[in-house]
Structure formats: structure tokens, C-alpha cells
Amino acid sequence: MPQTPPIRLGVNIDHVATVRNARGGRHPDPVLAAKIAIEAGADGITAHLREDRRHIRDDDMARLKAEIDKPLNFEMAATEEMVAIALRTKPHAACLVPERRAEVTTEGGLDVAGQRNVLAPRVAKLRDGGIRVSLFIDADPHQIEAASSLRAPVIEIHTGAWCNALADGDSARSAAEWDRIRTGVEMARRHGLEVHAGHGLNYQTAETIAALTDVVELNIGHFLVGEAIFEGLGAAVRKMRAAMDRGRSSSGARS
Ligand code: PXP
Numbered sequence: 001m002p003q004t005p006p007i008r009l010g011v012n013i014d015h016v017a018t019v020r021n022a023r024g025g026r027h028p029d030p031v032l033a034a035k036i037a038i039e040a041g042a043d044g045i046t047a048h049l050r051e052d053r054r055h056i057r058d059d060d061m062a063r064l065k066a067e068i069d070k071p072l073n074f075e076m077a078a079t080e081e082m083v084a085i086a087l088r089t090k091p092h093a094a095c096l097v098p099e100r101r102a103e104v105t106t107e108g109g110l111d112v113a114g115q116r117n118v119l120a121p122r123v124a125k126l127r128d129g130g131i132r133v134s135l136f137i138d139a140d141p142h143q144i145e146a147a148s149s150l151r152a153p154v155i156e157i158h159t160g161a162w163c164n165a166l167a168d169g170d171s172a173r174s175a176a177e178w179d180r181i182r183t184g185v186e187m188a189r190r191h192g193l194e195v196h197a198g199h200g201l202n203y204q205t206a207e208t209i210a211a212l213t214d215v216v217e218l219n220i221g222h223f224l225v226g227e228a229i230f231e232g233l234g235a236a237v238r239k240m241r242a243a244m245d246r247g248r249s250s251s252g253a254r255s
Contacts, residue, residue, distance in 0.1 A: 013033045037237050094131045
């Protein structure tokens with residue numbers, strides 16, 4: 001029987017830059033963090049160049065592309081400015097996310113269904129530039145269909161609502177959100193989309209979602225950077241890798 005490949009771990013290093021920017025100097029360096037994460041088992045690095053440059057800056061993105069030897073996932077709003085920077089930087093992938101100036105983090109998925117006309121030419125430009133486009137969406141059937149119709153090869157499912165419901169101890173809401181994720185993953189696969197997931201994940205939730213064998217990549221940032229304060233970034237990435245591998249092998253044991 002063919003073996004399910006291991007689930008990939010993309011480490012998001014935005015919040016290393018958040019700490020650096022608190023004092024305005026060069027320390028801690030997000031590029032060094034990316035190298036440590038890769039050494040510890042990350043399969044790729046994600047960084048979000050926000051319009052307001054609140055954490056990652058243009059120069060970080062250029063250095064990440066030049067200095068890391070694993071795929072770079074350029075998270076970005078679907079603006080002309082960001083499309084132009086991505087085409088110059090030539091990352092492995094671009095993950096298109098909604099962005100609002102006042103938000104603390106990416107609060108919901110991209111409204112691909114509602115913004116089809118704006119997104120279509122930008123997705124096409126990135127695709128023509130040889131960049132693998134991923135659309136960060138809620139596990140909503142309309143959004144999945146819209147993503148498929150834009151011919152984006154990948155979607156990343158927003159796991160934030162599920163993680164928040166678990167953190168709140170609201171079992172009815174977390175069960176409903178989990179169901180939405182599972183159904184969304186199945187539907188996306190039927191449409192031929194590659195499925196990633198992320199936002200708000202920790203060791204437990206990453207282990208749980210890794211059991212869905214159709215999810216091929218998780219992107220995780222804030223929790224890992226937080227854990228790095230207590231046990232170091234390398235140790236936190238290794239622990240995350242182990243949790244994800246446990247989740248994946250438990251699915252094999254069940255099937
Ligand atoms: N994936 C996407 C598309 C995101 O916007 C973020 C947050 O920047 C993440 C994953 C990682 O989320 P977190 O930092 O909560 O792990």
C-alpha cells in the first residue's frame with residue numbers, strides 16, 4: 001500500500017521581526033530564525049510582507065530569498081504593489097490573504113467569490129511569473145469553488161475559528177468548525193486543489209489536523225515564536241515536527 005507522505009511544516013517567522021522592530025535594530029534577525037527553523041526540520045519558510053510593514057520588511061524578504069535553501073512562501077495582500085514585489089523576488093509560492101490596516105492578525109479568509117474580478121488578473125500574473133499561488137480561505141464551499149475557478153493550484157484553509165473555539169472550551173463550536181474544515185478539505189480535493197492549513201495552530205491542534213491525509217502542509221508562526229522564548233526555536237520546531245508526524249501516523253493506523 002502506498003505510504004502517505006509526511007505532512008510539510010512551513011514556519012512563519014513574522015513575529016521574530018515583530019520583536020526586532022520593537023527596538024528598531026537588527027536583533028533578533030528573522031533570516032537567522034528561518035535558518036534555525038530549517039535546521040530543526042522546517043520544510044519551508046513563510047513571511048508576510050504587510051502593506052504597513054509592521055513586521056517583515058522588503059529587505060527581509062529579499063534576504064530570505066537569497067539566503068535560505070528551502071521554499072519561500074510569500075504571504076501578501078493581492079495588491080498591484082505586492083504582486084510587483086513578488087514577481088521581482090520570485091518566491092516558490094505566494095499565499096494571498098485579506099489585509100485590513102487595523103487588524104491584529106489575518107482575521108478571516110479571502111473573499112475569493114466576492115473579489116473574483118480583482119483577483120483573477122493578479123493570480124494569473126503570479127502564475128505566469130512561475131509562482132505557485134495559494135489562496136487563504138475559510139473552509140466555505142463558495143470560496144473553495146471560486147478558488148478552483150481561478151485556477152489557483154493551492155488553497156490554505158484558515159484554522160483560526162476552530163483553534164479559537166477550542167481555546168474558549170466551546171465544544172459545540174469547535175466540533176462544528178472541525179466538521180467545516182474536514183468537509184472543506186474533502187471538497188477541495190474533489191476539485192483537484194492542493195490543501196494547506198494554518199492560523200492559530202499549536203502542538204495539539206497541529207497533531208489533530210495532521211491526521212487529515214489530504215492536508216499536505218501546515219503554516220505555523222505565532223505559537224512557535226512564543227514557545228521559542230521558553231525552549232528555543234529549534235526545540236519548538238522539532239517538537240512541532242514530532243507532533244505533526246504523530247498525527248499523520250495515527251491516521252495511517254486508523255485507515
Ligand atoms: N497562514 C496564513 C495565511 C497566515 O496569515 C498566518 C498568520 O500570519 C499563518 C498561517 C500563521 O498563523 P499563526 O501565526 O497564528 O501560526
